[in-house]
Amino acid sequence: MTDPMSDRPAYNQVAEQLRQRIYSGELPPGSKLPSEAGLIKQYNVSRVTARGAIKELQTEGLIVTRQGKGSFVRDREPTRRLHAERYQSDAAYAAKRIAEPATSYGFDYLADRERYRVDTSFRETRASPRVAELFGIPAREAVLERRLIFYIDDRPEQIITSYLLHAVVRGTPVADPDNEPWPGGAIGALASLGIMAVAVEESVRSRMPTPEEADTLRLATGVPVLVITRRTLAEDNRAVEVAADIVLPADRVTIDYRMDLSE
Amino acid sequence: MTDPMSDRPAYNQVAEQLRQRIYSGELPPGSKLPSEAGLIKQYNVSRVTARGAIKELQTEGLIVTRQGKGSFVRDREPTRRLHAERYQSDAAYAAKRIAEPATSYGFDYLADRERYRVDTSFRETRASPRVAELFGIPAREAVLERRLIFYIDDRPEQIITSYLLHAVVRGTPVADPDNEPWPGGAIGALASLGIMAVAVEESVRSRMPTPEEADTLRLATGVPVLVITRRTLAEDNRAVEVAADIVLPADRVTIDYRMDLSE
DNA sequence: CAGTGGTCTAGACCACGCT
């Protein structure tokens, strides 16, 4: 059943045939793949070879495998949309132009308020070279590091590591972890101190998660993370908050932006 | 050297120790990991177990392995920044407010013009349900599918699948693949037909590449792709171009956005 | 209990990179 004349290894040929059956829809999301024993018989290969094919599809994020049950075509998770317009909404709330923030950490604030939870861990530290560069300040300046893990329906949805200048927030309610989640997010928190954000810059990249990230975000193998680095700017484009890493599960999140071209 | 009392498998323990040596900087980018034979001796494990540890680090994107040479800590590629402001620049060029487009497909147009190349393949087809939804038109309407592979220094940097309404571009220079890359991108091409874009929407997500994508983008294992879906909007927020998948190598690209909060 | 995947072993042969 595998072609020994092919220049491609047997495990790759098996994987390719399964992949085609998945892409074609013959094996829809949730459906069960042949068992290892089945593949061994069907393709007349050893167990290691059959497992190699399975492994290949796992690392591509096509299937998930459960011990004692089998391998299954991965279900497509409903993706939550993270709208960049939430920042405009946060700013409008901070400026008291609207009564309630529309979102919190990108979630629908009014509809989902009861469903979410945030774990906070604050500490005073000194700016790393990277954080200092993002702020535009000398390294080792005192900063407040806020580590937030955001859950919805008890499922972790984002890991935020955010920094505020210690000189600005020391002794204020903003430095108190019990006040998280702050209505209007970082923009709302800064506004409570009289600091009005005028712009937000985001840089988006992606990579495979560290084992710790895969664990806390409960990621299947073959699922990358989206990583946003955010700078919240006040007048003169001076950075007043820096989120050096917002880590999101890539199988559950889409990030939306809109750029107006009118001058 | 591995702890048989641990509940974690041997290959995982070996991987964890190597991972720590990489994260700690003891094994910096580019440096060589112990050979399989070395791991077998050092940890007193079988070859399969040693290879399992290597495989784990590969799928995390931490190392690359070359036959006959060994495994090496992955070099961090210099990431190219894809600025969303390029759309404003394209629009300014299209409106003849500036003499030259600043970028082309996100690359610096003036500095890099000689270094890039684009492979094009156009075809007339009917809108898939997804493309139709992005356009806001009935499915099966005639569209021009433009498939562009963009290279810089002969290295593929993005795969674009973009759609234009056939009714709009039929018989025009825009429908001629030889005119790619169009100065000012899709916005410039539309402007030549008198259609002025007023906004661009982008949705960003991430996943592992298909084998074909990994091949054309020359991606190492453990490197995801960033996928952008773009809608170019004219007045009344009517979509005039749809890029249903801009696929970018996540180890070489960062996407930058800026949101102004002033009302 | 049977069926499933998870881990591990010892051993073989092949292909690539370099000296």
Added chain:
DNA sequence: GCGTGGTCTAGACCACTGT
């Protein structure tokens, strides 16, 4: 030629899932 990784085999024992 030697050291490196790539593929493959046969076989063993363990752990989880469900009847």
